[in-house]
Amino acid sequence: MTTPNTPLWEVFIRSRNGLAHKHVGSLHASDATMALQAARDIYTRRGEGLSIWVVPSTAITASDPAEKGMMFEPAESKIYRHPTFYEVPDEVGHM
């Protein structure tokens, strides 16, 4: 049975070689092995992945939503940090 003691896990799936693992959701499982199996059964049913990571949710340190002004707003005014001021020659192709 699901009890408050069943740990929560975050699931990351890598869909193709060369791509990064992406967070897809979370699940409850008693331990890492069971979490991996459950992740396979819940999140890769339609061929979504080639690799799975499961991480205890408690291992994740999250930023505080209340601090989002301090954390993220200063970056919004720094448009010069975006590499959009360069002319990319046609010969370079897709970057």
Added chain:
Amino acid sequence: MSCANIQVSETPLVLYALRRADDALILGHRLSEWCGHAPILEEDMALSNIALDLIGQARELYGYAAKSEGRDNDEDKLAYLRDVRQYRNLLLVEQPNGDFAHTMVRQFFYSAFADLYWRQMMSSRDATLAAIAAKSEKESAYHLRHASEWIIRLGDGTDESHRRAQAAIDHLWAFTGEMFAVDDGERALIHAGVAIDPGILRGRWLRTLSDVIDEATLSLPQNDWMQQGGRAGRHSEHLGHLLSELQSMQRTFPGLTW
């Protein structure tokens, strides 16, 4: 399509495919009964996935049985229009779900066999059966891993989960002998390289069981009296109830499609 029972010309090859198809369909149906009822959502999905794997295997095997028979039966008729006595599945797979431990032990006993069986069948001289085996083997390997992990946790979990797992093992053990039995028709297919002799798998099957059951701090029963009959159509009372649900739509609305 009428709702009357069909007749099947059970040549050895048709019967062989039918038996494996019935195993997969009945076990798949049993697992589908958990849909919406499993102890946790994660397991609900896992059991439904396994059910779909098995029903997929059943479809291919029914299709091949129908083709080999060469009459106007097809996979749907074979599944929906045969009565209890015409079903050829193992008694093990028709046993009721019981508690979660019963379901997992049933799955463990079957998958430990199916994994070995399909791997061996990949070298069948029958190209269709070899192809079905190649696909089924990967599915069965996962079913076995899934069930094994649960057996270990149930056995080595709480007093209650241990007691329930041991009770399931003791109850279902007598239905495992049938997996290794062979009749004359099958012996001819084995001789022709179409089928494999399941007897040669028994040692490895027992080792798989022992490894997991030891780790789970459970034990295998010592008695070796085995129940038989499913392969010949002599079933427990449970199969009739299962079929009445599985077949109710086709029996009530013959030829129904959606």
